Amino acid sequence: MSHFLYEEWLKYVKGEIPEDTRALFENHLFNCEACLELYSEAISFHEDTLPDLSSSHFTDNVMRLIEKETGLSERIGETAAIDNKKKSFVQSVWFHYATAASFTLILTFSGVFQSMFGVLDKFENTAQAKESSITETVMNKTLSWLDEWEENNKEAKEK
Numbered sequence: 227m228s229h230f231l232y233e234e235w236l237k238y239v240k241g242e243i244p245e246d247t248r249a250l251f252e253n254h255l256f257n258c259e260a261c262l263e264l265y266s267e268a269i270s271f272h273e274d275t276l277p278d279l280s281s282s283h284f285t286d287n288v289m290r291l292i293e294k295e296t297g298l299s300e301r302i303g304e305t306a307a308i309d310n311k312k313k314s315f316v317q318s319v320w321f322h323y324a325t326a327a328s329f330t331l332i333l334t335f336s337g338v339f340q341s342m343f344g345v346l347d348k349f350e351n352t353a354q355a356k357e358s359s360i361t362e363t364v365m366n367k368t369l370s371w372l373d374e375w376e377e378n379n380k381e382a383k384e385k
Contacts, residue, residue, distance in 0.1 A: 229261050230254065235268040240275075 230238075230251065237243050238251050255262055315321055333339060 229258060230264070232264050232268065235261070235264045236272070238265070239268045239272050 234243075234251075238248065243251065255265060
């Protein structure tokens with residue numbers, strides 16, 4: 227990687243370099259720490275000759291240029307006009323909250339939720355009944371197998 231000299235960075239800071247070469251310098255700054263330090267030194271050396279960036283006129287001028295290039299002012303005007311329109315009551319957040327609360331109260335007082343819990347209780351009871359019958363079935367089969375095994379052992383001892 228070839229580095230630029232301090233004098234070249236001074237010319238870059240002063241704006242004495244052609245536009246196509248400026249792009250080369252800018253791309254080089256992204257990759258080279260040594261040249262970035264030289265560039266910083268060049269800026270520090272000519273800091274008093276550089277334009278004052280803190281003035282509000284500079285900021286306003288830059289913003290006007292950006293608006294001209296992008297048409298941003300038209301878009302801002304359109305969104306401001308949309309925001310200025312008053313939303314109808316139906317579109318407001320409070321209307322949606324009130325509607326949801328009303329439906330919840332209606333469903334609660336009509337007993338819909340109680341009937342849902344009744345259905346859930348039925349499912350729980352049938353599930354528990356099935357579990358107990360499976361357990362009883364396993365116990366009965368195990369006991370019958372043990373009884374058969376004891377009888378077989380008694381018969382074997384008698385022989």
